[in-house]
Amino acid sequence: MAGRPREFDRSVALEKARDLFWARGYEGVSMSDLVAVLGIASARIYAAFGSKEALFREAIELYEAKEGGFADRALSGAKDIHSALGDMFRAAIELYTPGRRGCMVVSAGTNCAQENAAVGAWLSEHRRARTQSIIDRLREAKQSGEIPDDVDESALGDCCATMLHGLSVQARDGVGADRLNAMVDAFLAAFDLMTTKRRRRDRASVRNSIRR
Structure with missing residues (x-):
């Protein structure tokens, strides 16, 4: 029986995404990079943030705040x-x-x-x-x-x-x-x-x- 997906802290994931985009830029970050750094599956990233672009925009807003x-x-x-x-x-x-x-x-x-x-x-x-x-x-x-x-x-x-x-x-x-x-x-x-x-x-x- 498969275990339940590991819970993740959305705010922590957003901070990690911000730092990754900050270092590499929007074009320099792939979904596989986000999966590796955030430590969650791409399906869960999409479920939590909508898309790579939506995640990036939210990361910029976090940076500016x-x-x-x-x-x-x-x-x-x-x-x-x-x-x-x-x-x-x-x-x-x-x-x-x-x-x-x-x-x-x-x-x-x-x-x-x-x-x-x-x-x-x-x-x-x-x-x-x-x-x-x-x-x-x-x-x-x-x-x-x-x-x-x-x-x-x-x-x-x-x-x-x-x-x-x-x-x-x-x-x-x-x-x-x-x-x-x-x-x-x-x-x-x-x-x-x-x-x-x-x-x-x-x-x-x-x-x-x-x-x-």
Whole structure:
């Protein structure tokens, strides 16, 4: 008489799947890989998660709710914009560099076969949403007077997002935390120089108009 199938913890299985997709990407993980890592039959994986794609999407959502939520945490609250951006970049480096993991949303579906194009498009939406969240935070800083009115927050937000996603690529390539942090230092120095010069110029214009 055959024994009953071994029970499994769905949340643990999802975490294992997340780590596997994070390391190898969507295309790099087969159903046999999932069977081996999760330790359950493919029929039970389908019963629990629906499909490989559904499992992947749920794994991405888990990543964003936990490890990948660092950006939302950094951008929220009452911190000044310099500190918010710095915290976001530093947290990214801390997450991305161990094991050369990078960002799961950036690396897990960069190149997808035609039949998996929907997965790549879905991840692109997530990356665009991250860019927009940075732009929104910069706009708040502009409205509060931290950033001068003539700064293009959309262009600056695009630069910040490129920096953030670039840190992921560099980390996957094996660039160490020291070099990545030095890169952040340079970026933030340029950010401060640009906004400080603009603020000084604005104050000088006000003084000159008063003198006239």
